[in-house]
Structure formats: structure tokens, C-alpha cells
Amino acid sequence: MNEEPRIGVYICHCGVNIAGSVNIKEVVEYAKNLPNVIEARDYIFMCSAPGQEIIKEGIKKCNLNRVVVAACSPTMHEHTFRNVLAEAGINPYLLEMVNIREQCSWVHSDNKEAATTKAKLLIRMAVAKASLLEPLKEITFKVNKNVLVIGGGVAGLSAARDLAAKGFKVYLIERKPVIGGNTARLGRLAHAEIKGIDLVGELSRQVLSSPNIHIYVDTELANVDGSVGDFKIKLVKNPRYVNEKCNLCGECVKVCPVDVPNEYEFGVSSRKAIYLPFREAYPPIYVVDSENCTRCFECVKVCPMNAINLAEKTEEIELTVGAIIIAAGHEPYEPPIGEFGYGVSSRVITLFQLERMLDEAGPTKGELKLDGREPKNIVFITCVGSLNTTPNAYPYCSRMCCSSTIKNALMIREKYPEANIYILHRDIRTYSRGDEQLYLKAGESLIRFARYREAPNVIVNPDGSINVRFFEETIQEEVFLPADLVVLSVGMKPPKDIDKVRTIVKVGCGPEGFLREAHLKLRPVEAATDGVYLAGTVTGPKNVIESIESGSAAASKASTLLTKEEVRVEPLIAVVDEERCSGCSICIGVCPYGAIRLKTQEKARVAEVDPALCKGCGACAASCPTGAMQQFGFKDAQLKSQVLAALTK
């Protein structure tokens, strides 16, 4: 753009939010005298319809070709004002916003003079940058209508169901041999007369009845290329060693010599190296655990259907999708050996082991017997693995454990009316609908609640009996309880190998390892990477209801992308000045997205940016020794002009 910059500066009062601390009149006068500024005006709410009219009018009347809006944070209204520019017929990227609310009036309301001076300086910086702004063309991509859902738990299943119902083709992958996730192993759910497996079964039926959904179990994500609207996916399907000819006769199990703890029963029972994870599992096909299989071939010999092939190899699958939903779930916190006596005594179990034991269809048929006797004194300890209770614990609250503890305590009360049940807690957080009533009911059912601050001490005596000692915060006394059974209400932690997935899909994570949303409040089911959505506990602890909700939310959000024919991307990406590029390739090594390559042009090698891959971080521009690599909207000259304007006395 060779024409002289003609800048309009529009200063917002934001009611009294800005005008209460900044002397607007003084700032308008100041702005009028800045270089290239043709007009400067103020208004009570620049984002309102009349405010927007003022800008449009200025653009037309004064023939402006740049606009500076001094108002709130660009995250709030940059989009609004870009549209104003577009409606007035100038390129929307010829806008520069000045944040004189969040970063000036609100933080300096105690010093009006300083706030006014700072507002002036910030506007001067923006005017300097605006003079160097260029019109940019938005990048558009065609949108592929398929979706990849990673994770077959309740969040992934509900996301897949909703997207398929809208007519999109869904590829659902699950690295385990069975869909259903953690919920499948829960016993009776609170407030619903169904068990986890029934809920998963119902969701699975809905998913399986849709011709739009393809399920790949035993399958992991291997690679993702491309970007929003056009992701190229590589999957690896691990061998299951048993094919769909399996008729579930169970002959193989009878001959398998291996015995290992059954992870689907949280180790409460054991299983063979060839097994069906659980009854009602989908797909209804046995699986060989290759890690523990001794390759004795006994199962192969007895299988009447010839369904077992121990020579099966991994298989690569390639797909193209427009969007990705990560619903990779969580893992229960597993206490280290010795924490609250866990692993030392068989009388210390986790909440999930208890869920399995209380399930009538579970390994103990719903009986809670230890050494053949019903437990008389049962002590729950909550916040195990959560709220920094122990040095090994995570700092967060896992949300579901309080209600789940109370639900299980009430189930024990129903079954064993004579038992003494204690719940030792730091806090009771029964926030979900109906859970508070459950808490009250527990009190009425004479389940005793006691509060600890310092982690209780679980003492395993030489004769195998257990005592729990802790300081009770309400009565301010040391309490000593005999216990036949100690239940550790464990929380949630990020799933194993989630780092691998997030590195492939390029999603950030928080300090504990849960995936990070684009914005905790404004964009809770979107990843910062365009076209990637997050559902369920992969972003942090959630209960079953919340997981299903977030699965549906992610599906809905993804469909706003998938229903479009084209997607527009902000063009704030890297650009090469081919005349200046020496072909040194430093930028190629710096780019985290593999978006830069060398091309030969008139016998010289120069860098080239793939606009579909570049995400606009600008790391290449900062590393370029010749200044050939630049970033649109953040060019060296533009940023330096801001520095200069900030410092001119």
C-alpha cells in the first residue's frame, strides 16, 4: 500500500470504566496532533451501534485508510472493530487496538494523571504501528466433513453419536481393546437406577446403530499432518490376535496357563492372557494380551472357530478429517505402595475396587467379605491423590470422589445395616445436582463424617488388623478408629501417554498434564489449535454427567466448523521476502509445525511458508539473520515503531 497513511483515532469512554480514570478530552487533543492522524473522536461506547457508525462515518468522510481504536482488550472487541472496517469498505487488518481499559484505566484508577499520560503513550505506540499496517487477505481452506474422535469413553461416545446424527462421518479410535472407558467399570450410578456398564451400553447401542460411525479399537494415533479442515491422520491398529469369527465360547480361557491381575476389575480378580475385558464389552471378541502371552498356542489349538492368529501384525490406517476431538479421558490415581497402607494390607482398597466389589455382577458378586467375614468397621478416606493431601498427591479437587464416596457408603449401609461407616474428609464437595441430598441422607443413615487436615495415619498391625489415627478438626481431638476395611477415595490423573497424543496433535497442557483449553471460560471445549476440540476428563476431573455434556458440547462446536464449506484463518502468518532470503534454513529448524521448506527459484534457494501449516508464532521471524522472514501484523518494522513511540520523550 503506497498511499499516505490517513489515520482515525477513536477513543472509547466505556461508560465510566475508562473515562473515570483517563482524561478523555486531553487524550483526544493529544491524538489529533500525532503523525498521520486525520481525525480523533471519542464516544461513550465505541462498540455500540452509534459508536461503530462514528468510525464508519470517519472512514468515509475523512477518506481514512487506517483506524486506531483505544478501548478495551483486543480479545474483547478486535473482531467487532475489524468488521466495522470491512463494512466501511477498508481492509479489516488496517486496525490497531489500544488497550486503555484492562491495561490502563482499571489498573491506574488511583492515579488519574498517570493513567492519562499512559493512555497517550499507548495511543502514540498504536498510531506508529498503524502507519505501517498493510492490508491482509484472509486465508481460506476447504473443509473435509469427516471427524476423528480420540477415546471411546462416555465423552467420546456422546461426541461421536451427536456428530453422526448431524450427518458427519465419524472415526472413533480407542487404544484399549474395548470401548466404554472408565465409566464402564462403575457400579450403580448416583441418582440413576443403572450401572456404569448400562449407561455405556446404551451409548454404545446408539453409536453402533449409526452407519456414519467407524470404530477402531486397539488403535492409537501415530501422526497428524495438515491443519483445520484438512487433517491427514495416520493410525496404528495393534494386533488383537483374535478376529470377528470369535463366538465367545470361552474354550481358550480354559486352557490359557497365564494368570495376571484383571485391570478391568482394578486387580480385584485375575484374568488369563486371552480374555474378554468384561461381559457386555464391545466389540464382543476376545483379545490376547501380547505382553503376558507365553505363545504356548494352546488357545489356537482349542478354538473351534479358528479365530485366533498369534502371527497378526500391526496395521496402518490413513484418514483425512476436517476436525479432531480429543476425549482421551483420565486414569484413577494409584497410591504408591505404603500410602495409607495401600499395597501393604489387602484391607486397604481404592474406591474403584470397592465399586467393583459392590457390583452384583462383579468379581465378588456384590459381597464385601474379607477373609470370609463381613467388615464391621469401614473407614473411607477422601482426597487421596487430591488437594495435596500427601506429597505424591495432585493439587486439584477431583470433583467426583466426594459424591461417589457417599453413594458407596449408602450402598454399604443398605447391605450391612449394622456396620460402622466413617468418612474422613478434608471438605465435602457434593456440588452436583442431587448430591447434597445424598450427603444429608448419609448423615441421616448414621454414616459418620469426620474432618482431617493432616493426612490420617493408617496403621497396619502385625496381626493384620488396622487402626486409623487422625486429628479431628471439629472436636479438636485425636481420634483412633479400628478398621476392618479402609477405602481410599482416589482422584483422577491425566491418562498415560497423553503427552504423546498432545505432541502429535499439538495441544498444550497445564502443570498437571491435563490438556489445556483455548480459553478456560470462553472456549472450554476447543484446543488452541484450530479444528481440535477437547471433551471429557482429558482437560481435568469431571463426573459422568459433565463428561457427557462436554462430549456433546465438543461435537456441537466441531459441527460449527464442519458445516462450513470453507474456513477462514487469520492471516497473521510468516512471510518471506525472497529478495533478502539467503536460503540459510535456520527458520526451518525453528518452525514447530514444519511449515517452512526451501524452494529453488532462479537458481537461488529461498524459504517458502505453507500458509496451511503456519500458526503464526513468529519464531522464524525472530531467528532470521537477514530480516527476510517476517510475520504479517507483527513485522520487525511495526514492532520497532512501537518501541520507538514508547520511548520518545
Next chain:
Amino acid sequence: MSKDFEPRIVVFACNWCSYAALDLAGTSRMKYPPNFLVIRVMCSGRVDPQFILEAFRRGADGVLVAGCHPGDCHYIEGNIKALRRMTLLKRVLEEFGIEKERFRLEWISASEAEKFVRVANEMLEKIKPLGPLKVEEVHMHG
């Protein structure tokens, strides 16, 4: 030093974490000294050490580069690139005789408005006794 000395400090804040933290400081109505002028970049990895040299050459009394915590970068590891560059830059600044108190690289997440306020107060407290940067004594190229 003159009591009227009000340092001018340039802040390069990444869009996703630190700029958001500064916004949060505002929405939470926190207070910090008005000496900090923010330049928004998409990533701390965009900050070319030349910008910082340019700022000091033009008379900045201090420069703060703020990005996401390691592992939290919106662009995977732009902040690590910034860390590498700024570590080298610190040595260069030292060679130029620019006091180390005048330059800081900080990880400030979107929720750490309080950390920004603390860093700002600390920086100002340390820069004020140094007085204005004496540009003529700094032999910088250009």
C-alpha cells in the same frame, strides 16, 4: 537519583498467557505502577533480541519479556526459544554495561495477574535507584 525519575519500561507480552494475565490484572482491578508499556506479540518466541537492544538504544530504562510457562506455550515451545535467545542476550547486555536489573524474562500464565504485579513492582524498585539508562555511555551499533 532524582525523586522524579519515572522509568519507562517496555514489556513484550505473548498474546496467550502474559497479555491475558495483564488483562486479568485489569478485570481484577489490581494496581501496579504505570511505568510499563505493553507491546503485544503472539509468542515470546517472536521477540527478536534486536528489539530489546533497540529499546535500550532508544532510552528504555528497562525491558520485560513475558511468556507462557515452559510446557504451556501455545506454539509448543516458542517460550523455550525465547529462553535460549534471552540467555545469550543477557550476556550481550552485560558487555554493553547495561545493568542486569534492567532486563527480565518471566513466565506469567494467563491466571498469574498477581505475578505480573509482583514482577512489575520488583523491577521498578530495582531500576529506580539505578537512574535513567545512560544511552551515550552505551556503545551500541547503529
